[in-house]
Amino acid sequence: MKHFKLIICLGILMFCASCNENSSQQNSDSELIIKVNAVQEQIMVQGNITKEEEQAMLSLCAIISHDDGLANFSPENRMILKDVEIVPIYEGCEGLSKEETKECFKNKIRAFIKREFNVSLSKDLNLSEPKQVDAFFIIDQTGNRTGMKVRDSEVTIQAEILRVLRKMPVMKPARHNGEDVSVLCSVLIKYGNKIEVDVVYIPERPNN
Numbered sequence: 001m002k003h004f005k006l007i008i009c010l011g012i013l014m015f016c017a018s019c020n021e022n023s024s025q026q027n028s029d030s031e032l033i034i035k036v037n038a039v040q041e042q043i044m045v046q047g048n049i050t051k052e053e054e055q056a057m058l059s060l061c062a063i064i065s066h067d068d069g070l071a072n073f074s075p076e077n078r079m080i081l082k083d084v085e086i087v088p089i090y091e092g093c094e095g096l097s098k099e100e101t102k103e104c105f106k107n108k109i110r111a112f113i114k115r116e117f118n119v120s121l122s123k124d125l126n127l128s129e130p131k132q133v134d135a136f137f138i139i140d141q142t143g144n145r146t147g148m149k150v151r152d153s154e155v156t157i158q159a160e161i162l163r164v165l166r167k168m169p170v171m172k173p174a175r176h177n178g179e180d181v182s183v184l185c186s187v188l189i190k191y192g193n194k195i196e197v198d199v200v201y202i203p204e205r206p207n208n
Contacts, residue, residue: 079174079181079182079183079184080183080184080201081174081183081185081186081201082201084174084175084183085098085174086098086175086176087101087102087105087183088171088174088183089101089105089172090104090105090108090109090171091169091171092104092108093105094172105199106199109185109187109197109199110187110198110199113164113165113187113189113195114195114196114197116164117160117161117164117189117191117195118160119191119193119195121157121160122157122191122192122193122195123193124156125154125157125192129192130190130191130192130196131153131190131191131192132188132189132190132191133151133157133158133188133189133191134150134151134186134187134188134189135148135149135150135161135165135186135187135188135189136148136149136150136184136185136186136187137168137185137187138182138183138184138185139173139174139182139183139185140173141173141180141181141182142170142180143170143171143172143173145165145166145168145170147182148162148165148166150162157191161189185199186199186200187199187200188200
């Protein structure tokens with residue numbers, strides 16, 4: 001069947017959404033399941049959906065099928081990037097001063113996201129002017145990326161940002177008071193006909 005792969009993906013999406021519900025997300029997840037179910041029924045009855053609908057549903061599946069969101073990661077020793085003594089060390093940033101390591105980290109993150117982001121997805125939106133979205137991620141005590149969150153934006157853009165962040169290489173973890181610590185990082189991504197990235201510091205963990 002032409003959309004067999006998508007139907008399987010939708011089933012996985014609904015299963016994951018129902019399993020991951022909690023008190024703060026229950027209403028939104030339930031609404032998502034209803035919408036997914038409606039599209040799935042449309043596929044089964046009509047045998048086709050638009051290209052845009054198919055891309056949106058596959059993007060939703062990509063977003064919800066991974067259990068690595070910020071809500072699922074809350075270590076007691078997590079810190080904000082601006083407060084840590086030594087930021088995570090990205091490959092190529094070794095042997096620098098603390099300030100140089102910080103700037104190198106920011107430059108490497110910017111370059112990585114811009115290089116990996118599929119800009120054709122944002123071009124396809126035909127935006128009249130660029131839009132901006134906040135994204136968050138954690139570099140944990142082992143130097144791995146986890147705890148991601150992307151604020152409200154088009155579902156295809158959210159899925160693409162998460163895909164790119166999941167590819168981020170392992171680093172040497174941040175250090176504070178002589179110990180490896182997890183750090184919460186944030187980036188501002190402006191998208192349209194091109195991608196611009198700014199690594200910024202936030203005062204606290206995002207709640208929505």
